[in-house]
Amino acid sequence: MxxxxxxxxxxxxxxxxxxxxxxxxxxxxxxxxxxxxxxxxxxxxxxxxxxxxxxxxxxxxxxxxxxxxxxxxxxxxxxxxxxxxxxxxxxxxxxxxxxxxNANAVAELVFGMLVYAVRNFYNGKAGTELLGKKLGILAFGNVGRNVARIAKGFGMDVYAYDAFCPADVIEAAGVHAASSQDALFETCDVVSLHIPATPETKQSIDKALVGKMKKGGILVNTARKEVINEPELLELMAEREDIKFVTDIMPDANDEFTKFAGRYFSTPKKMGAxxxxxxxxxxxxxxxxxxxxxxxxxxxxxxxx
Incomplete structure (x- = not known):
């Protein structure tokens, strides 16, 4: 062959x-x-x-x-x-x-970008720490499980939601099972996306959902560009100056996101793997x-x- x-x-x-x-x-x-x-x-x-x-x-x-x-x-x-x-x-x-x-490589990148974000992109100003913060993982597959493993090392309080993974499986991994996607965003300081791009998930990360995050919320995307509703996320970030967005997939509207200096970062190309x-x-x-x-x-x- x-x-x-x-x-x-x-x-x-x-x-x-x-x-x-x-x-x-x-x-x-x-x-x-x-x-x-x-x-x-x-x-x-x-x-x-x-x-x-x-x-x-x-x-x-x-x-x-x-x-x-x-x-x-x-x-x-x-x-x-x-x-x-x-x-x-x-x-x-x-x-x-x-x-x-590729799961560990992607998971490590999540934390590389996350530390960068909480330390204000190393601009010299005081930032915050990950210790004690609530991390939400959207989709608990191979990457999500590695993210949870690393998060525990940082002393984070880890939550996850996955429509296809039973709550008892999530809990057995030492992670809190959120009751819904909405609850995950409402509860957590940071949400890391690990969902595939499907008809159900495309454009699903929108203003209403991300807007549920508490003050100072950080959205991390190492999944797929298509799951983000870019126009609505831009609108939300313009309205809420506390929200940060870091990603390893440069958005189509990258030029518009760059106006949120100090609250947005994208790698020049997809770097997860x-x-x-x-x-x-x-x-x-x-x-x-x-x-x-x-x-x-x-x-x-x-x-x-």
Whole structure:
């Protein structure tokens, strides 16, 4: 079987080496398409691929149409909205992600930005501490659980809400289970977002919801840009000069947010999974999942069932 790694932003060399070891060790062929600049390069490369590993690369219906032999595509990372899952399903192509491999990297970034925010972006003025503050985690998956682990080290009082995770599971992790999304925002000093971008969640973080936060509230987004209702958040921040917003996903309205100096920060590009460890872990996990699929038909991480 031919396994294509198609990455406009390449894996680290150590990750490629690990992927090669897994793929060739299982008797498959590895092909690399790195730093490509034109869609046609991807269309040509997938023509004879049986499996595909990607990062943030887009696997559209057009790509799937060109990939006549493709049986599985694995997104090395948690989010998979860059794969047209319905088109893949229609073509009989299994789509998978690698949940948990980037979780610690994202969680650590949450606290990197959060300390920066509570210390007034290191502008020389006295800030506040995280000790004793209430942290709300919206969605208690792999990243949310790592955020909770780190928060306890800071001595924070941790709450979480997840519509798909039972309250007793959250409580068993030593975290307070909020009764609702609204209650989470009303209760906590800081809310960290870890929800996927779905029809139900897109634009859901709006003025009414964030406006429930107490004075000095901080919103942290390392999830997806689409979950933020940017016009309404801009309106709220204009009305409430106590609200801070930090994110590793530059908003479409970035220029408008920058007017809130001292209350807003965005990394220049999405940084959550940008560590050497996460890069290697996700790439090797993707290769192992492809090997398991070809060996035993394993689809444990399929996202387009």
């Amino acid at each position: 031919k396994v294509l790694v198609a990455t406009e932003k390449p894996f680290a060399a150590a990750a490629v080496e690990g992927i090669r070891k897994e793929v060739e060790g299982a008797g498959h062929e590895l092909a690399l398409l790195e730093k490509y600049t034109e869609k046609q390069q991807l269309l040509d490369a997938v023509a004879d691929a049986d499996a595909l590993i990607i990062r943030s690369d887009k696997v559209t219906a057009e790509v799937l149409e060109a990939a006549k032999q493709l049986k599985i595509v694995v997104r090395a990372g948690a989010g998979y909205d860059n794969i047209d899952c319905e088109a893949a399903k229609a073509k009989g192509v299994v789509a998978e992600n690698t949940p948990g491999q 940008q560590t050497a460890e996460a890069n290697i872990n996700a790439g090797i996990a993707a290769a192992k999942q492809i090997n398991a699929f070809f060996k035993d038909g394993c689809t444990k991480f399929q996202v387009n069932k």
